[in-house]
Amino acid sequence: MSERMERFLAWRDHVASGDSERAIAARMGIGNNRVGRHLRESDPPVAETVIDFARAYGVNPVDGLVAAGLLTRDEALRAAASEPLRAVTGLQLLDELARREKERLRRSEADDTGTEATPPKRKRWRRDIDISEGLLT
Template sequence: MSERMERFLAWRDRVAGGDSERAIAARMGIGNNRVGRHLRESDPPVAETVIDFARAYGVNPVDGLVAAGLIQQDEALRAAASDPLRAASQLQLLDELTRREKERLRGPLSTHDPEHSAETSPGRRRFRRDTTVGKGLLT
């Protein structure tokens, strides 16, 4: 059995709380043979059945798709972030960036922190630009 399948089965068992395949099938309103074929024997599990299973147990289907290895965690995160970012106005985005920058500037400064580098003049500090903040979010 693959590591991916083991990870999915662990997620499935955690969500189902020890329910048998027969109980899972009854909760999903399908035959228990389909549960066995689609959620245990198929590697990777069948996406539609993973989604139906998650909905039957009231959990996020995306977590099941990630656990099954059908989508990657970073893909799920980008998808979750892209719609709100696209819907935000420029003013809202600027307000959020300003808030984050103020928060970062108020935080403790460390000489070991590669994001911060001090200028030689006392009392003034210069910060390196973080170019990784939005990388890949809108693609």
């Protein structure tokens, strides 16, 4: 048995809390032969059945697909992050970039002085902030 399959079976057993394949099949509304073929014997497990299993137990199907090795964790995270980002306007993205840069500069200045973060006295930094704020208002 592959390491990927062992990882999936551990996830499946954790989610099912010790339910037998017959109990899993009943909960999913399918035959227990299909559960055995798709969630135990098939390496990798059948994606559609993994999704149906996760939904039957009220857990995130993506976790099952990752446990089965059908998706990587990075792929799942990228997919989750990409949709909200598409809805953000360019102006909102610029605002967030400016906010992060200000925070980074404040932290850097605090690290340099060993004190609470205060706006640095460098003119260039102040001018850059003024320019970015002007762009975002």
